[in-house]
Amino acid sequence: MEELDRDPSSRKRFLSMVGGAGTATVFATFLAACGGGSDDDEGSTAGGDSGADPTANPAGGAAATREPNPDPKEGTTDLEILGYALSLEQLEAAFYADVIESGLFTGADLGTIKQFGEDEQDHLELLEATIKKLGGEVPAAPKTKFPLTSQAGVLKLASELENGGAAAYLGQANRIRSKEVLAAALSIHTVEARHAATLNSLAGLPPEPQGAFAVPASMEQILTFVQRFIVP
């Protein structure tokens, strides 16, 4: 992680991604993955590997090497992206609620966790309102289960979820068609980034594990990661 932070090739990697950052995923993959098992594992590094963490180094995944997409906005609607974002916020909100209930935290750390949980709730509500406004249907919250056994473990998991959340928003930003939806997504994206940096610090990890340029994650990468928390 420390090495990545100072990786001199970081900018080169960043620039090589410009022009190829778009991913070809469609929301159908998301639904398929949530149903238990994706037939499109292109974006994952290793199925079932708990280290397949889109948060730490997704640069090695398909997003960085995929052929440049001539039109990254092709194929995915804003409603689909909003639904995807909402599902992630539902997952995060459920996580924080469970963490608070676990009684593992007190004092300042509990305060931070409660605050972040409220932020996710606010994100979720704005996304729901936006989906309704665009005439879409609000997806039901997934049933979730998180391994909450120790403070250290929870902080690490929280950091993974938030880094994943930030990477997920980043991965969709340039596929959003509406400027209003984009502005909303961006205003959430940087709050997820704040959460991620904070939790990294609390977990003893570098706040910018990817160095000067955050790495986006594709829907497949995120779904591979979150699938383990979704109860079928």
Next chain:
Amino acid sequence: MTYANPRVPESNAIEIHGFTRGAFILRSALAVGAVYGTGAVGTFVGQAVAQDGESGGDAEILNFALSLEYLEADFYRQALELDLSAEAAALATRLGAHERDHIAALIDLIDVVGGTPTREPTFSFPITDEASFLELAQTLEETGVSAYNGAAPSIESPEILAAAGQIVQIEARHAADIRVALGQPTAPKPFDESLEMAPVLEAVQPFIKA
């Protein structure tokens, strides 16, 4: 290349600024005129108009971002001349290195879209110790986040937008890092604000010497 004033989403939690590209360029030109002296405005506007035909003005936004990154990078450089604790010095070193990487990337991107990178001004910051460093660092990083978030929806190229996103996420992490150092809540609002270019350029004007 203009677009209608966007509708504000039903939730008032977020403020979205709409503006035409013409107004965008004019306002930033005026602000830059105020910064560099009116002599610079003619060149700036001429350049912006010339670029507008080819690149749709993404070069303008990239140059705006570049100006902010110059400011931040030099701020951390100057901060490291102060007598800082090991923790604060490490923070200034790490964040400064990121800002320098952002500068290099933005210059490359401006080249890609056929623009001309703006020159680096000379800066002066009212920082004398660790407390004043952290306080101003917080202001600058928060401004950076809002500036990128405000400008990004006007970026036309999906590739440039993705690149800006990769940078703004780091600015947001920096803002949180500084708030950690200050013992403050790291995400004071559920939605980060966005700022237009003109008020940002006005806000940073006092730090520009030449």
